[in-house]
Each structure stands twice: as structure tokens, then as C-alpha cells.
Amino acid sequence: MAEAVVGQLVVTLGGALAKEATIFGGALLGKEASALRGLFGKICDSKAELESMQACLQEAEQFKDTDKTTAIFVGEIRGFAFQIEDVVDEFTYKLEDCKHGGFAGKMKKRLKHIKTWRRLAAKLQEIDVKLKDAKRRKQDYAVVAGIGGSASAAKSTSRGQALHFTRDEDLVGIEENKEKLIRWLTGSGGGDYLEQSNSKVTTVWGMPGVGKTTLVAHVYNTVKLDFDAVAWVTVSESYNLEDLLKKIAAEFGIAGNIANFEMRRLAESVNNYLQGKKYILVLDDVWTPLVWSEIRNAFPTSNCTGRFIITSRKHEVSQLATGESAVHLEPLEAHHSWVLFCNGAFWNHVDKQCPLELQKLAWKFIAKCQGLPIAIACIGRLLSCKPPTSAEWENVYRGLDSQLVKDVIPDAHMILKISLEDLPYNLKNCFLHCALFPENYVLQRRKTMRQWISAGFIREKEESRTLEEVADGYLAELVNRSLLQVVKRNYAARLKHCRMHEVIRLVALNKAKEECFGKVYSGSGTGAFSVEGARRISVQGGNLEHLSRTAATHLRSLHVFGRYINVDLLKPILTSSNLLSMLDLQGTCIKMLPNEVFNFFNLRYLGLRYTDLESLPDAVRRLQNLEVLDAVHSKLTYLPNSIVKLQNLRYLYASSTFSTSENVRAGGVKVPSGIQHLAGLRALQRVKATPEFLHEVGALTELRTLDVCDVQSEHSADLSNAITKMSHLVHLAIVAAAENEVMWLEGLYLPPTLSWLALRGKLEKTSMPQLFSSWSHLNSLTRLQLVFSNIDEETFSCLCVLRGLRFLWLRKAFEGKRLYFYTGSFPNLTHLFIRSAAQLNQVGIEKGAMQNLIELSLTDCPELKFVPDGIKHLASLEKLILEDTSEELIEKLLEKRYSDECSEDAMQISHIRNVTVGLSHKGLWERIR
Secondary structure, eight states: OHHHHHHHHHHHHHHHHHHHHHHSOOOHHHHHHHHHHHHHHHHHHHHHHHHHHHHHHHHGGGTTTOOOOHHHHHHHHHHHHHHHHHHHHHHHHHHHHSSSSSSHHHHHHHHHHHHHHHHHHHHHHHHHHHHHHHHHHHHHHHHOOSHHHHHHHHHHHHHEEEEEOOGGGGGOHHHHOOOHHHHHHHHOOOOOOOHSSEEEEEEEEEEETHHHHHHHHHHHHHHHHGEEEEEEEOOOTTTTTHHHHHHHHHHHHOSOGGGOHHHHHHHHHHHHTTTTTTEEEEEESOOOHHHHHHGGGOOSSSSSEEEEEEEEEEEHHHSSSTTTEEEEOOOOOOHHHHHHHHHHHHTTTTSOOOGGGHHHHHHHHHHHTTTHHHHHHHHHHHHHHHSSSSSHHHHHHHHHHOOOOHHHHHHHHHHHHHHHHHHOOOHHHHHHHHHHHHHHEEEEEHHHHHHHHHHTTTOOOSTTHHHHHHHEEEEEEHHHSSSSEEEEOTTTOOEEEEEOOOHHHHHHHHHHHHHHSSSSEEEEEOOOOOOOTOSEEEEOOOTTBBOOSSOOTTTOOEEEEEETOOOGGHHHHHHOTOOOEEEEEEEEEEOOOGGGGOOOOOOEEEOOOOOOOOOGGGGGGGOOTTOOOEEEEESOOOOGGGGGTTOOEEEEEEEEEOOOOEEEEEOOOBOTTTHHHHHHHOOEEEEOOHHHHHGGGGTTTSSEEEEEEEEEEHHHHHHHHHEEEETTTOEEEEESSSSTTTEOOOOOOTTTTOEEEESSSSEETTTHHHHHHHHTOOTTTOOEEEEEEEEEEEHGGGGGGGGGOOEEEEEEOOOOOOEEOTTTTTTTOOOOEOOOOOOEEEEEEEEEEETTEEEEEEEEETTSSSSHHHTOTTTTOEEEEEEEOOOHHHHHHHHHHSSSSSHHHHHTTTTTTTEEEEEEGTEEEOOOO
């Protein structure tokens, strides 16, 4: 992936050159100007050379595994790119250093740096000479190979031939999907489906190696006798339309000299041949929906019956399916994984059973594969060639765990490697970054995006898209390509958490290490772990004994995982890592940052979430390039005065964690005066309200997220005025200083961009209807949390203006006895949580209310003796939770669950798949449906 390194560097060089006008617009010393012009000239030359080389590298990457000359060349270019990046980063570091200090100090630094500019220019000249020499050697010694379409075609052909053949022992866990596909293709069991529809597209999609081709090949071989004409074609990611049509014609057995047909005649021949026939075509491994749109007109739509099966690792391709005929193939469940593993590892045993003494190790292999069939089959075949002893199997497992993935699971490595090669350079960097996290680590969408931005992987493509929007698109694309798995989506079906499959992670880590992108230190092994030359290090083991703690001059990011890792032992690395741009110490037990951290002028991301950090020193002002400071759930209670000097800060997250008799809570952090100077802030969380802060925060008009706590009644007007100025706000949380503190918010105007709102505190009773009614323009608001709000039966109806709402959470917020949902109210609501409504004794739901509600939770409502009247109208409701309602209601539902006699309450909830009841004081929590 050298082109990913070069692509990123080209952008960095462009940024360095952008400083030229600024520098030469000021007063410079004669020698200083000359030295800088020479340096800028060399940077410009390097940028031009690398731009020309980027396209060449993308082609060369495909052959470096088979052509040693190409592999050496690609490695050399990557090394030169890293050296150029070091020069540019040092230049930026020194240039910014000249801006700090008094007049005499600045002049001294400028004179001193004249020699630095000349040295860096000479370094770039030296790299340029080596670069040209590498190009010459590549041309002199290159072996003439089939570069371009023929090589790509060969690659795809060999891959297709290798995967088209399926063995019976590989067909594990496919029964349900197999029957579904057969039914869709032939109509068996549900009428003659072939006669019902002339043309139908079925898609099978999922992550690489999950068994898409295996499943489809088995179904294809099962049903093809029902068709007059059949064809199977493997489509490469760099397909040629004319070649693809020729393959299809040849597979259908169309007679004639099709090799010499032009495109139009070729399409006509296919169309004419299939007239009046029942035919089936499999397009295997399709990478883009464009394939189908380009060839679909070649197939007749009348006087015939056509069935098409498309397999893909991309979600967007799966959407080509007719109606609902798409299969998302998931990894195997544990019992199916066990069967597949034993079929491979013990294929030559009569019973194909794993010996008892090897079962624990066998499960370790299966756990590592996480249900990926190709990985399980690879490891099974490998182990079948080894003596069935614990010592031999342990050796194989250690090889897998130490990332020797090429040797242990070569088939999986090859398939996944193709997915990696298909990524554009900006996505490659983002993908490899995700691999540096521990096994099964859950990646949070927003944190991941912030880290990509801080690392420089994300650049604004156009004026209408922010960095965050571009990063969000990248994350969605990695999920679309099945390289990341969705763990959780929020109430609005937006990606919230994802993770990387362990086999994909092993392949990616192997690639990251090979490409010098990054390395993982696990703390295991006996040899020394060198950080020399590494750009990114992820420390995932508490034992730092084997971690070399010197020569980290090239390090750009350091991630530390583990509560009890002694960060002090990393000081030698921190001392030598002058150009570090990302430091994430999340979850460690540090109470104070090492002084070395404040020398990182290039630092853009500082992660201190869930640490024991108690304070930040004024030295934080030296981190002039800091963009993200994340200290949520730390021990911080205040931020130093110097924090307002960090002009590049975009995200400021800080909160203190403390324990109460009930639970662990997050408290606010006091910020200093001058916060209005941080004009670029996008997020500010979780800040204590003070009169001074509330007067200043209105100047932060770029804020997207604001979380302010300890709000008192007298703060209400200033807070409302400040928020009214924030036209881009998306997330807003206002937390009162106490449960009985009244917030007067009748003058509050919320921007139409708002999608997430939390109000925790009493709202003034008489102005509440006016406040809620003023929200009618909030079409983007999808989540609302109200706590202690003092809402009654009449004012609740005013919330119905929020027609886009999807999530509503009321805690100690409703004080009425009767809660009623009228026809047409909350049409998009999917989740409703009502908690601690002490007087609530009746809930009514009219037909046509909350038509999309999926989950309803009623908790701590002791007067509620009946299920909501009209709950039967909620056709979409999948989950109902009744906890700590009246004991009478809970016991009634528990008694009737197995009874033939059905109560009215039981009848009302009979359509709900998941009904759970609970009484906390009795320790009762039981699912009754």
C-alpha cells in the first residue's frame, strides 16, 4: 500500500507549500529568505515527483508479491516517502517554534533555523537523487510481465476457478439460506415462481471468506437442470465490459466466432439465444452495481424466464435484488464452526471427531476464526497435516497469534488481500488504523472519526462537506465493503459501534507491519520488540519488559491499552518521539501526564478518557496544534487557564467521574475565562455553568455539541441567549444544578439543525406549553430526553409537534395520572421509555398513534395496574418491558402465561414477540414471551 503513504504525503506537501505565501508576505532576513526559497523549491519538486509516481505505484502494488524487483521498488518508494514526511514535519515544527517567545528569542530562533532550512533542503535533494536511482534500477532490471488487463484477468480467473468448486464437507450451516435461494429461483414449495415473474435478481452478500460462492455454487449445481441455459461468470474488480460479455456468451454455449464480435453484435447474440428459454446466470464477486446496469439490456425480458444470482462483498451491490430477495450471509454459529473444523482437521478419521485432549485447543482456533468458513477450513486442512499432539497444535496457534497469517490461512489471506488492494489510498489508511486496536475491540463511530481527522487521513473534498461528514462516509464505506462489522446502530438506524473481524484484523495487521504503517506490542514472546522505524505503535500488554524504548524518532501515534500499564516506562519512547501527532492513553490509571507530552508541538489528539487524571498543567498551552482533547470520565474538575491558548482545538470533552449512593455519575468541569477565543470548537462537553462562561460561550458559533451542567435558575436567560446564536448545533444537553432547580427557557430558540436534546431539570409550568410548541420547526430532532420536567397530561400533548422524533425518554418527568397518545401522534417514534412516573395509572393508545414503535418500556410506575389500553394497535411493537409497575399487573401476567384462559391484558400483548416483566425488590426479571 505504498500508494496510500504517497497519497497522504502529497496532501501534506500541499499543506506545507500553502505556508509559502504567508511566510514571504512578512519581513524576512536575506539569508533566511534564500534558505526558505530553496527549501520550498525542493518541497515543490518532491510533490510533483510523488504525484506522478502515485498512479504507477497503484499498478505496481498488484505485482509486488510475484515480482521481487517490483517489491523492492515499492518498498524503497515507501521508505523515501517516510523520509520526505519527516522533513516536512520537522520543517512545520521548527517554523511554528519561531512564532513563540519574545522579540529577541524569536530572532535568535530564526537565525538558528537558517541552517535547518538548508539542511532540510539538502536532505530532500539527497532523497530525490535516491528516488531517481531507484526508478532507474527498476527499469533496468524489471522482468517483462503481463501488466494491466491480462494480469488482472488472470488473477480473477484463477480465483474464480479455485472457488467455483465446492466439497460436501464444506457445506455446513447453509441449509436455511440454501432452501431460501432454491425457493426464489424455482418457486418450489410456493407455486411455480418461474411462471410468476419473467426476470428476477437475487443477491448474496457478506464479508470476504464468509462462504458466498460456496453457498451459491451448491445451489447452482442443484437447480441448473431446471433451466434450459446456465452460465457462471466470475467478475473481477477491474472487469472489461466486452470481455465480460464474451465470457457470458461462452458460458451459455453460444455458437459462432464470438471472439471477433463487436460489443453490439455480442449483446444481440446473447439476447437472441436466450429468447424463449428458462435461463440462469451467476455473476460471482461483483464489486460495483455498475456491472449490472451495463449488461442488463443484453438479456431478454419477455417470452422467457431469467434468474440472476449476484454475489458481492458490498452492501450497495446487494440492493440490486428484486424485492426482498437478498441474503446477508453471516459468520457461522459456534456449533457449525465446530463441525466444519472437525471435517477439515480430521477428514481422514472414520468418525471425524476431535480427541478429548485437543478439544480445548480446537476451540481456541475456532474462537480466533470467529465463524469465518474459509479461515476455519484453512486451519483445519493445515492441522490435518500435523501430528495430532498438543505441542504441534500450540506451535500452529502461536504462529497465527503472532500474525503469520500468510502461512496459516493462505486462502483467507489471498481473498482479504484483494479487498485491501481495491481500497483507495485514503480508505486504506483509515482501515489499517482500525486494525491497531485489540482483538474484538468495539470501535465507536465518533471517536474513530475524530482520530482519522487528527491523523490527517481525512481532507475536505468540497465546500459543502465537513471533515466529519467525509469521515462518516469513509466509515460507512468500510462497512459497505464488509471490512467492518456493525455491532450496534442507534435509534435512527445510524451506525454507532462497529468492530473488525479477527481474521480480517490479522490480515490487516500483517499488512500494516509489512507497510511500516503500524505495529502491535502484545507483551507476549521472548524477543525484543523494536519500535525503530515504526510510524504507529499500539501497546496492548501490561508487561513492557520486551518493548524497546528507544529510537522512536519516526513515531506518529501511540495507543496504550490496559488499565495497569505503567506509562512511566514509556518515557524513553515519548522523549524521542518529537513528531508524535496522536497519543491515546484511554483507560490507564495515570494521575498526571509525563512532562515529555508537552513537548509534542505536532500533537493533534490527546486521549485521556477513563483515566485517573486529576489535573492538567498550564504547560498544555505548548500543544498549539491540538485538535482533540478527550478527558471524559477522568478525575478532572477544572481546566487550566492556558487551555484558551489552543487555537486549533475542535473537540473539548472533559468530565469528572464520582460515585454516589446510587451509581457512578459524571460531573461537570469548570473552564477558565476566555473560552470565546476557541472559535473553531465543534464540541464542548461537559462544562459547569457560570455567569462568565455563559456570557462567552455564545461566541462559539461553530459548536455542534454543547453539554452544560450545574445550571441554576438565574442562568436561564444567559444560557438561552447563548444557544440562540449557535446556528449549527446538533447535540444539546442542559443539566440543572439540582432536581428542584427550575429552568426558565421560554426565550430559548433551538436551531433547526438540532437532532439530540436532553433537558434535566424542572421546567417552568406555565411556560411549558409555549416552549414545546416552539419546537415545531425541529424537523431533524430525533432524540429527546426529559428528566424532572414536571410535565402534566395537558402539556404532554404539546410534544406531539415533534413529528420526526424517534426516541423519547421520560424520567421523573411525567407527573400526571393518565398518559394518552392520540391518532397520528409521534408517527416516527421507535423507542419510548417512561420511568419513575409515580402517579401514572393509565396509558391509552388510539389506533394510528406511534405506528412505528418498536420498543416500549414502563419502569417504576407503581400505580399502573393494566397494560396500556390500545397496545394491540401497535403493530410494529417488538419489545415490551414492564418493570416495577404494580405487583398486581406483574403477577397477573406471570399467572396467565401458561394458562389456556387468556386475560384481556394477555390478549392485548399477544402480538409482541418479546415481553419482559420485573420486580426489583423481589429480584424478579423474567421474559414471558
